Amino acid sequence: MNVDFSNSCFLRSSNVLAHVNRLNWRAEVLIARAPDAVRGKRILDLASHDGRFAYAALQCGAKSVVGVEAREAHVASAYGNLRTFPEFDGRYEFIESDLVTFLSNTPAHAFDTILCFGIFSHLIEQVEVLREVRRIQPEFFILDCWVAREALNVLERWRNIRVNSIVAVLQQGKATVDSIPLRLMRLVSELRNPRIYKTGKLVFLYEDAQANGATIRESGLMAWANGSLIEMLLDHFAFDCKEIDWLDQSVVDWSDLWDYKTGDRKSWIAQPKNLIRSTRGGVPRAPHQQ
Numbered sequence: 186m187n188v189d190f191s192n193s194c195f196l197r198s199s200n201v202l203a204h205v206n207r208l209n210w211r212a213e214v215l216i217a218r219a220p221d222a223v224r225g226k227r228i229l230d231l232a233s234h235d236g237r238f239a240y241a242a243l244q245c246g247a248k249s250v251v252g253v254e255a256r257e258a259h260v261a262s263a264y265g266n267l268r269t270f271p272e273f274d275g276r277y278e279f280i281e282s283d284l285v286t287f288l289s290n291t292p293a294h295a296f297d298t299i300l301c302f303g304i305f306s307h308l309i310e311q312v313e314v315l316r317e318v319r320r321i322q323p324e325f326f327i328l329d330c331w332v333a334r335e336a337l338n339v340l341e342r343w344r345n346i347r348v349n350s351i352v353a354v355l356q357q358g359k360a361t362v363d364s365i366p367l368r369l370m371r372l373v374s375e376l377r378n379p380r381i382y383k384t385g386k387l388v389f390l391y392e393d394a395q396a397n398g399a400t401i402r403e404s405g406l407m408a409w410a411n412g413s414l415i416e417m418l419l420d421h422f423a424f425d426c427k428e429i430d431w432l433d434q435s436v437v438d439w440s441d442l443w444d445y446k447t448g449d450r451k452s453w454i455a456q457p458k459n460l461i462r463s464t465r466g467g468v469p470r471a472p473h474q475q
């Protein structure tokens with residue numbers, strides 16, 4: 186292991202799944218095995234909590250880390266923890282802020298790599314966050330979060346096919362609405378190839394906002410995206426993305442990593458696709474940034 190949390194201060198400063206084996210493997214798979222995204226890079230760690238992954242990134246050679254964390258007590262723990270590693274002095278900062286606000290005030294190119302670990306499913310601003318990350322244009326965006334279950338959504342897809350077929354006649358000059366057998370055939374071919382035709386899902390749920398790892402929104406409202414939605418949004422905002430296959434990481438001890446093993450939690454590494462120069466001149470824009 187490149188980062189070892191055994192007996193570390195991070196086991197005492199948090200009760201949010203602060204288990205040695207879990208932290209070690211998350212640091213290994215999400216950070217140590219992405220050296221191009223970490224070594225010598227300026228990193229932004231969203232929801233930095235007690236500084237656990239800021240520490241891991243510095244340990245793996247990050248140039249600097251800025252952590253953003255909404256809870257004052259966690260910011261204090263992060264500083265307390267990182268001060269015990271004098272070798273990292275001057276290379277980290279923790280800012281008490283709502284990450285959504287922070288992102289919207291961050292200039293483009295301010296960071297090389299943005300980490301978004303364990304927070305995406307505690308937000309309701311998933312689209313906004315990805316839009317802002319794209320605008321900031323880091324070289325790498327690493328996302329790790331709980332995901333909602335996939336669903337075939339057969340009836341929704343059927344309705345979508347029907348509506349598209351009607352729109353093609355009314356708005357695009359097509360001669361006739363597709364027959365029911367034709368629509369059924371399209372539905373079946375889409376269902377047989379869910380990789381091509383994904384159905385994104387955002388499930389809104391409540392959690393107790395008083396918990397240390399929870400949303401900071403008083404209502405406790407949060408939203409779980411399914412993996413398809415995450416990939417659809419990354420594609421929409423012009424990222425190339427690759428899911429990190431946890432089952433292919435040679436994890437030797439799965440204790441406290443049950444969610445990665447079952448697929449209830451997933452991770453991706455994404456990079457902005459090449460930018461297209463705006464015809465209005467000046468500002469580079471991604472294909473679908475609206």
Ligand SMILES: C[S@@+](CC[C@H](N)C(=O)[O-])C[C@H]1O[C@@H](n2cnc3c(N)ncnc32)[C@H](O)[C@@H]1O
Nearest residue numbers: 232234254255256283284302303398399400401
């Ligand atoms: C489940 S913990 C994840 C910590 C760490 N990133 C990890 O993956 O282990 C979520 C953290 O996000 C913080 N948080 C929740 N909502 C936030 C928001 N809107 N902006 C910044 N931090 C937030 C919580 O205080 C908590 O420290």
